[in-house]
Amino acid sequence: MHAFSQLLDRLSLEPRRLAKEALLVRYFGETGDPDRGYALAALTGDLTFKHAKPALLRGLIGERTDPHLFALSYDFVGDLSETIALMWPGGAESGEEARVKAPALSEVVNRLESAGKTDVPRLLTAWLDSLDEDGRWALLKLVTGGLRVGVSARLAKTAVARLGDLDVSDVEEVWHGLEPPYEPLFAWVEGRAERPSSKDPAPFRPVMLAHPLDESRDPDLLPAGDFAVEWKWDGIRIQASAGHSDRGEHVRRLFSRTGEDISKAFPDLVEALDFDACLDGELLVMSGGLVRPFADLQKRLNRKTAGPKLLKDYPAAIRAYDLLFLEGEDLRPLPFRERRRRLESFVGGLAHPRIDLSPMVDADDWEAIAAARAHPHEHLDEASAEAVEGVMLKRWDAGYVSGRPKGLWYKWKQEPRLIDAVLMYAQRGHGKRSSFYSDYTFGVWRQGEAGLELVPVGKAYFGFTDEELREIDRFVRNNTVNRFGPVREVAHGPDKGLVLEVAFEGLNRSTRHKSGVAMRFPRISRLRWDKPPSEADSIVSLEALLPPMDE
Known part of the structure; x- marks a missing residue:
């Protein structure tokens, strides 16, 4: 578990794809079976633990800390696993003591898979008590399935292929005939065994992309x-x-x-x-x-x-x-x-x-x-x-x-469509952006009973640079007018607010949204610090882009 927690920590801080791949290759090469197989399963989304749910984790931390303090901390950190890992009292010291006390990854997986619903809280509590901060974070990410360390399933399979002289497509060809901890797969890529046989009559064939x-x-x-x-x-x-x-x-x-x-x-x-x-x-x-x-x-x-x-x-x-x-x-x-x-x-x-x-x-x-x-x-x-x-x-x-x-x-x-919208609400992101307000709800103008009002039309969480992220985050913190749990309402009106140029691929009618429209792949195209909110687009502009109603 100690090596796995170090891997996740380094992956979460590494933005470069090739560097992430190198970290994975090194881990898979240095870690023995079955731990590396279970790590691969976790990274590819093939591990689930039916009794380890977020509500259970909230209950465990609630027994150890002040619930109000936890709520405030969770609101600030924005990530459940990270908040619990930081606040959990006691635990092992970092360094050699943490290495000695840490359970093996395979032990965690096997015991959770065989444990009954009433046994899981006891197991998790004991492990959280024995692990250091990084180990607790890795454990909680593992059991909730929310690794979010910037590693796709294909990247993890690519790293496995690089242990030998294989292409990632070779691994994908046999993948669906295998199960964690994938020992026949590792034996094959390392040249210790033949290609795993698969008699699957309907396998997945790796796709070709453009x-x-x-x-x-x-x-x-x-x-x-x-x-x-x-x-x-x-x-x-x-x-x-x-x-x-x-x-x-x-x-x-x-x-x-x-x-x-x-x-x-x-x-x-x-x-x-x-x-x-x-x-x-x-x-x-x-x-x-x-x-x-x-x-x-x-x-x-x-x-x-x-x-x-x-x-x-x-x-x-x-x-x-x-x-x-x-x-x-x-x-x-x-x-x-x-x-x-x-x-x-x-x-x-x-x-x-x-x-x-x-x-x-x-x-x-x-x-x-x-x-x-x-x-x-x-x-x-x-x-x-x-x-x-x-x-x-x-x-x-x-x-x-x-x-x-x-x-x-x-x-x-086709060229994306563009509108100017006004930032209305913001929420913290996840992973490396969990300390920033990086999820933005935006709206356009419409005529209401009391005059012009903003109506939400979409939400975007990418399309901006890290520098722009810091600028928006600063604006959100300095212009918060209300809080709804983890969501902040940002000052918005005809004369005050931030205009976002939003790019999107398509638009459809929606009965689920107050505005009556739903955007396809919205993203922030640029920040319009130069434009007053009163000059943002209206709902009429969006309605003109809708496909015709069915007869």
């Missing part, structure tokens, strides 16, 4: 005729994989782009996977062949299951981009032109209402591609055009390569 198109140089360097042009749909990239096991069972799975199995949340789509193949496509909500707004898809996302009403009101569908595997044949080495031909034949043969083919864009030079990107309404029906966020360019002769290879795929998104 580079953003550089408008200032790429059109001058890339021959447009070398690329197929597709619409970039405003949905969720998914992979649909299905096949028969050795026992004849037909296994069907739906994966997110990161390899998370989301099948249980989309049983209506899983039923449609009546094939032995692997499709790459976009998850959308569709009705009558028309794409519904992204806000409708959001109602299906981040759910473990979906009830009958949700399935009926928001029917999910797949718009297919690519065919990766078909009846035992791996198609990924084939050029895209051939895969596209096979895909068209395959989808046409399915004739299933929940799976259709993403149409190609009829454009063979850069002028035509730019025009299609800017004006999809000239090529598609109104509903579909509203669901387009740009175009994709894929080399006709390119195989399907995992990761983000250079020169093969490009994405050319």
Whole structure:
């Protein structure tokens, strides 16, 4: 546990990706089994402890400290695990005593997994008493699953691959056939054993990603005729994989782009996977062949299951981009032109209402591609055009390569929409930003009963530099007019407040929001210290951007 806590501490303070990767490689190389496997599981989100919940942790610290003092400290720190780690009385001294008293990571995992609900408080209390401050923080992050140290699952797998002469795609190919603590995986990458065998009939295949198109140089360097042009749909990239096991069972799975199995949340789509193949496509909500707004898809996302009403009101569908595997044949080495031909034949043969083919864009030079990107309404029906966020360019002769290879795929998104909004509320962030007010709720003007008033239209927590973060945080602290738990209300009115230029990808109607609108991917574009709040945009400006109401 001591080595794991040191790893998390260093990762949380290290902003550079390659440096994080080096820290992980060193940890995995120096730490033995099974501890390193459980650390990998924690970093990839594959460890859960059903009885160790935040409410339990609040109860434990409430027994050791003044609840009012804890509430004030939690409000200041902004992170539950960090607050408890700092306030927990006693504990081991740092240094050698902490190392000696610290339980092994595998001991913590194994005992929590086998412990009953009434045993968990006793276990956690004993460990918190024996650990130093860093160890307590690491323990609490582990049991709550909220590591937030800037390490993605793919980065952790990349570090494992670097222990040997492997690519991260090699690790991802076998990942879903393995379980923590992944001892066969480490034995393979270190050259001590053969590649772990997997007879999974419906595995996840590592996805191929695109580079953003550089408008200032790429059109001058890339021959447009070398690329197929597709619409970039405003949905969720998914992979649909299905096949028969050795026992004849037909296994069907739906994966997110990161390899998370989301099948249980989309049983209506899983039923449609009546094939032995692997499709790459976009998850959308569709009705009558028309794409519904992204806000409708959001109602299906981040759910473990979906009830009958949700399935009926928001029917999910797949718009297919690519065919990766078909009846035992791996198609990924084939050029895209051939895969596209096979895909068209395959989808046409399915004739299933929940799976259709993403149409190609009829454009063979850069002028035509730019025009299609800017004006999809000239090529598609109104509903579909509203669901387009740009175009994709894929080399006709390119195989399907995992990761983000250079020169093969490009994405050319539409220009983001911009509004000027007024900062209304702020809340502390998490991780390295937990000491700053970095989550901002902003609003625009509308005509109320008493005259002009601000109505919240969105929330953003990125898009600004560290220097800008410090400036906004200072403004929030100096202009707080009210507090609601961890949230501060910031002075806002026609003559006082901070104007934020907000960029966003799309806009939809929403009955959940007071303003009646919901933004897609809002982010702070720049700070408008020069602009008085009275000149910020109105709700009328946003309503003009909404897609038309259904008839």
